[in-house]
Amino acid sequence: MIRLFTSISLALLLVSSLHAEKVAEKDALLLNMIQAYGGKTALEQASSYIQHWRVLRAADGTEGKETRRVTLPKRLYVDLRYPDKEEIRVLEGTVGIKIFGKHAKKQVFGPMLDAMKLQLLRVYNPLQLKKVSDRIEMTREKEGYILKFVKNGVECDYYVNPKNYHIEKTVGKLKMGPNTMEFVTLYKDFVKQNTVLMPGTEVKYAGGVNTATNRLIDTEFVRLKKVSKHRYERI
Template sequence: MRIGFFTLLLPLLFAGSLLAETLEKGVLLEKMVEAYGGQKALAHATSYTQHWRVVRAADGVEGTDTRRVTLPNRLYIDLRYPDRSETRILEGEVGIKVYNGHDKRQVQGPMLDAMKVQLMRLYTPLELQKVSERLTVGQRDGYYILSLAKEGVACDYYVNPNNFHIEKTVGKLQMGGSQMAFVTLYKAFSPVDGVLMPHTEVKYAGNVNTATNYLTDTTFIHLKRVGKHRYEQI
């Protein structure tokens, strides 16, 4: 009877040890880097320009989203609809917004934090690996959760345990004494120049669906660093 009990118990203990290993932060990040194309491919994917077709959830109006990213500190977004436009520029700790092409202002507080969260959600597994000492790891809703907090904002990365894709991010910031969450769902994954990328993004502010983005094209840009937040194209 005792032998039979231990025979039944051993597979459970073995499964538990595998789960612990999979949840170990370093192992999880390595599997994510591999799933997204490998270290070499991701090392050349820190700077890129993307064009997206955007469908506004409130009324179905279509627009465009031009995105220029240089990880980990720079973000440019130009969002255009037939009735309005908005440009967001983040350079390290400095955030600029331009409304309808002429109303330009530097932003602080929650507006600046929202831009920081927008950039954090775009971190690749390799970028997350670079800040692994700041990451915590857990489980929720069938996902592995990597959580990163920096500069007063935070982002949770929901990782599918079957393929190690980031299928959801939740960016969090403080607004008026309460926490605001910006959720993005990622779908239609396929490689671009050897780097795995989602081709559909579904966006929410709180529980409200705001827009769905469809990727049109991606161009990678090879840069060299010439200052703290300055780069030159190679």
């Protein structure tokens, strides 16, 4: 009985030690990522921004433009315009709105809402990931690190290059009935925008099919002041 108790105690101690080592490795990775992306102070000041992108639709080569407004960790506004199509997506927490053209506006649910949640998770920077590190699962593969984060029923996996600590790919996983669909984004051409590292190119895939390529035009960081519980204004 004493031997059994000792064996169990040693096993528990080993599991606890391995868990602590993995947590320490994850924290060190996130700190290195924060430094690579410009540092804690710069990322804190860059939690809200507006970006303009050139978009090339992969299906037919049509060029469009995208305006993206981000306020981490809960708000996302995307205005996507092609010559033959216009669409605005607005996410506020867990509430999603789609606007088609000038008048068609509706609240979305299910996979459409989950797709918006995933869009927001894809733009989380390393500092934002550090704030939720207790909910992140880290694994190490041959090509680098994978950080798995699940929020509001949506999973996003961040693939981190161990050489430069850049997030070079995200894989979003959405439940569609009994199936799971993957949305992959590749990040390239990293550039400093007001001391903060940003990808200059995004290549997007849905279900293994290339859908679009975004190329960054500019980024404007926005300082905000709180007006009410759910509303902010630019300073």
